Amino acid sequence: DIQMTQSPSSLSASVGDRVTITCRASQSIFSYLNWYLQKPGKAPKLLIYAASSLQSGVPSRFSGSGSGTDFTLTISSLQPEDFATYFCQQSYSPPYTFGQGTKLEIK
Amino acid sequence: QLQLQESGPGLVRPSETLSLICTVSGDSISSNTYYWGWIRQPPGKGLEWIGSMFYSGSADYNPSLKSRVTISVDTSKNQFSLNLSSVTAADTAVYYCARLYTRIADYWGQGTLVIVSS
Numbered sequence: 001d002i003q004m005t006q007s008p009s010s011l012s013a014s015v016g017d018r019v020t021i022t023c024r025a026s027q028s029i030f031s032y033l034n035w036y037l038q039k040p041g042k043a044p045k046l047l048i049y050a051a052s053s054l055q056s057g058v059p060s061r062f063s064g065s066g067s068g069t070d071f072t073l074t075i076s077s078l079q080p081e082d083f084a085t086y087f088c089q090q091s092y093s094p095p096y097t098f099g100q101g102t103k104l105e106i107k
Numbered sequence: 108q109l110q111l112q113e114s115g116p117g118l119v120r121p122s123e124t125l126s127l128i129c130t131v132s133g134d135s136i137s138s139n140t141y142y143w144g145w146i147r148q149p150p151g152k153g154l155e156w157i158g159s160m161f162y163s164g165s166a167d168y169n170p171s172l173k174s175r176v177t178i179s180v181d182t183s184k185n186q187f188s189l190n191l192s193s194v195t196a197a198d199t200a201v202y203y204c205a206r207l208y209t210r211i212a213d214y215w216g217q218g219t220l221v222i223v224s225s
Contacts, residue, residue, distance in 0.1 A: 001170075034211050043203055043215035044154065055213065087154055091210035095169040098154040 002026050002090050006099035012107040017078045021102045023071045023088035032092035033071045035064055038101075039084045047086075048073065078104075109133035111204050111216035119198075119223050125191040129204030129216060136185045137162045142207040143187045145178060147200040148218075155200075159207050160187060194223045 003026035013019050023033065031051040036044035046055045048064035051071055061076040075082055083106050088099040115127035129143070136143060144159030158168035160178045168176050177190040191198060201220050205212040 036212070043218050044212070045215070046211065046213050049208075049211045049213075089154070089212075094156075094167045094210075095171070096156045096210045098156070100153045 001095055002029060002093055002097055004088055004090055004097050004099040006086075006088055006102050008102060009100065010103040010105065012105050013078055014107045015078050015080060019075045019078055019104065021073045021086055021104075023066075023073070023099050025069045025071075025090055028068045029090045029092035031067050032090055033064070033066065034089045034091055035062075035073045036087045036089065037082075037084050038087065044087060049091075080106075109206065109214050111206065111214060113202060113204050113216045113219040115219060115221070117220060117222060119194055119221060120225055121195055121223055122193055125189070125194050125198060125202075125221055125223070127189045127202055127204075127219065127221070129187050129189075131185050131187070131206075134206065136180060136187060137182045140208065142210065143178075143180065144205050144207045144210075144212070145189045146203045146205055146212065146215075148203070149197075149200045150220075157189065157191075157202075159210065196223050199223045 005024045007022045033051045035048040038044040047058050047062050052064045063074050086102045110132045112130045119125045142159040145157040148154050158178050160166040162180050175192045180187045199222050201218040203218045204216040206214040
């Protein structure tokens with residue numbers, strides 16, 4: 001299985017901050033990397049697919065980059081509704097594994 | 108508006124079979140564009156891919172669960188289902204159904220908690 005490792009596991013930030021979350025794959029997954037946001041008690045929501053494509057309806061303050069094994073999710077200016085847990089997922093090879101999550105909390 | 112809704116027992120006895128149904132509205136499960144799949148999340152933990160199926164029957168499963176998992180599609184009811192046999196406490200989780208575009212989960216059900224306990 002391809003292992004997905006996110007860093008950091010948790011992060012404290014303030015409204016308006018620029019935040020970056022990293023996801024590393026145990027082998028090359030080219031650009032088959034997706035990002036999801038999950039709020040407590042809710043299903044995950046797709047934010048970014050294919051490493052850098054913004055899902056329809058997702059605010060432009062979210063962006064993704066990377067290829068191969070190293071990827072980043074950037075939120076340019078944190079809004080109150082962005083405090084949640086973020087997961088990366090590889091869709092290159094089954095089983096389509098997820099990272100362990102990054103919990104973004106209010107400072 | 109696409110909606111997916113999981114249904115099934117919230118409590119399953121150890122060694123029995125967990126059975127869930129996902130009812131899809133707003134899209135046809137016979138679409139030749141999408142797969143339909145299941146993902147689970149143990150309480151307080153991360154996400155685990157269970158498997159996915161195309162309407163024609165082509166399926167892929169997580170090897171760690173493959174011997175116990177069956178996903179099937181009922182196009183007449185616009186539903187797909189999950190059966191997980193020989194469950195243990197480790198199978199306690201919130202189970203999500205999802206629409207998958209090239210294994211990208213673009214729409215999710217709200218999730219249903221299944222507890223394995225005697």
